[in-house]
Ligand SMILES: Cc1cc2nc3c(=O)[nH]c(=O)nc-3n(C[C@H](O)[C@H](O)[C@H](O)COP(=O)(O)OP(=O)(O)OC[C@H]3O[C@@H](n4cnc5c(N)ncnc54)[C@H](O)[C@@H]3O)c2cc1C
């Protein structure tokens with residue numbers, strides 16, 4: 203047999219895929235990285251500094267254009283997949299936010315990077331619910347170290363329970379006045395407020411500049427001050443003889459040999475629309491949780507009739523996302539008519555409320571964190587419910603601008619078999635690839651947690667003496683937090699899980715998954731991405747060693 | 756145009772002028788722009804557009820701090836959005852604006868736009884009194900125009916910069932936080 207040009211085919215260049223490619227190439231493997239989207243040019247693709255009036259629809263896009271997926275707007279529509287163009291069915295709704303381009307969603311992510319701690323890996327044995335992960339925090343900690351050194355975090359040690367301190371390239375971004383006030387109020391009622399640990403640089407790091415505080419990160423950073431695989435990993439790989447990046451390569455199916463082992467990937471070139479095949483000794487999937495599950499379910503063969511590596515029947519099941527409450531908004535009288543300052547900062551808040559329900563009896567499993575929104579942003583705040591018109595209306599909006607504190611709870615959703623996606627027999631995408639459909643929703647545990655979130659958000663706003671605007675309790679549809687995970691779960695038992703503790707498929711020894719598909723739980727701590735990357739790093743070292751010894755491939 | 760402004764700014768940044776106030780760069784770009792031609796409504800009739808313009812200025816008028824909705828071109832923006840809305844939404848706009856004008860004729864004997872200022876206010880005061888529980892198309896027109904005016908005004912440079920005083924985005928060498 204002629205020697206294969208590649209050792210490993212990696213699918214997807216986001217958090218999980220680019221990390222795998224870097225570790226594998228550094229270990230000497232020859233890697234082909236298949237990416238469905240195009241290469242991005244930060245200076246022209248990221249509208250970080252644009253103002254509403256620079257865009258035709260003031261940044262909102264034509265009415266209803268993006269189907270309620272709020273991360274997609276006129277500044278980012280050219281980056282994200284439009285759900286109205288690439289449609290999918292979702293009973294009870296699932297907000298599926300996809301970004302096909304080199305770097306995936308690390309181009310636009312929120313950058314919160316809190317570590318998950320010992321309890322998060324052991325919900326069954328240490329917290330009394332769900333299933334344990336097949337590894338523990340101590341095993342992953344060295345990989346968190348490696349990831350954080352690469353990513354470059356602004357943060358500080360807090361010695362906070364179950365949220366281990368990390369490695370920080372620079373200090374945390376300093377708090378706005380409103381964030382200080384919030385901390386003072388929360389101190390009075392025993393609610394913790396910590397500095398953000400964020401992948402927006404407060405010092406130059408690894409050849410990238412520090413943040414210039416334009417708050418445009420959700421549209422992509424023009425200078426690479428926030429971590430993305432586009433800015434921080436791909437440049438380390440390009441030009442190396444053992445690395446090949448193929449853009450516009452939409453993976454359709456993982457190919458298998460007679461033994462049912464992976465032998466390569468077939469993909470469609472999005473430009474020529476031609477189907478091609480590439481071969482390698484191993485395949486790593488990191489196309490993002492749902493896309494990876496879709497690819498596996500679409501890879502049916504004689505050896506794997508229910509989809510590749512799916513003898514457990516679990517692929518597509520146990521779909522989780524961080525649950526997300528609706529907002530609770532308060533107006534702080536003491537903040538009204540504040541002197542204007544540039545509050546933009548490093549995008550998003552510089553302070554956060556971590557999970558704090560550890561020592562209480564809660565009536566539900568798991569926990570949640572609360573995200574805060576304050577400051578003088580690029581739009582009027584809390585303009586609804588003001589009676590009348592004319593100068594008085596204008597005055598009230600002026601007075602409210604920057605006086606608002608808005609809170610949202612983000613918490614664990616339990617892993618349940620019923621929450622799932624499968625292949626929709628009646629729908630394909632523009633390339634003729636069968637699409638998924640979602641059947642999922644919130645359960646009792648999520649609703650009980652939501653009640654607790656609203657109770658505490660109200661207590662916090664009261665402690666701030668806020669005038670609380672009318673709200674109705676609700677949870678956003680699953681997917682809205684863009685932390686979807688769990689649909690090719692890791693576990694010790696091949697009958698109830700898809701991957702082992704190395705992210706290696708139980709059924710297919712030369713197939714690895716390094717995105718959040720393998721997650722066993724979705725704990726209420728903010729930082730799925732560095733968790734993905736740490737697991738990807740560990741899996742890729744294991745794979746590289748297997749390739750070297752010949753145990754794999 | 757937006758691309759030029761961004762490129763200009765990025766060029767400044769790469770030249771090491773990281774403190775540069777973005778506004779200065781944006782102003783330079785603006786200066787090259789031609790004065791825009793008069794807006795031709797894409798959905799509303801000339802009469803409807805005029806009514807909308809008058810209503811938006813009454814809702815968010817010029818005040819000592821900043822010009823009002825008319826100067827900010829809010830009616831033009833609303834027309835653009837409605838022109839891209841569903842036929843149902845478009846018909847609702849048309850029907851409700853008509854009902855508002857009917858209300859003016861009932862109360863003041865002529866089109867809303869033909870009323871003197873106090874006549875216009877009398878109509879709007881009556882509609883505004885019911886805005887929390889809109890039961891008629893005329894009240895719904897008020898609610899709809901008010902929301903659209905707020906959206907359009909505060910997403911304009913006049914509304915966000917001059918009226919509210921938003922100071923970003925800048926490229927700061929340092930963010931000091933609360934000082
Ligand atoms: C607005 C926003 C805010 C967020 N905030 C945070 C945060 O604060 N903290 C946090 O930890 N996480 C956050 N996230 C989540 C974070 O972005 C994801 O966890 C992370 O990007 C997932 O990595 P991934 O590799 O699984 O998928 P992605 O980053 O989505 O990458 C997947 C890649 O695979 C490619 N691909 C897909 N299908 C195929 C195919 N068939 N063939 C070839 N390639 C394919 C895609 O084009 C894409 O490039 C946020 C996300 C968004 C959108």
Ligand code: SF4
Nearest residue numbers: 413414416417419423
């Ligand atoms: S705020 Fe900082 S990290 Fe975010 S886009 Fe601007 S420069 Fe980049």
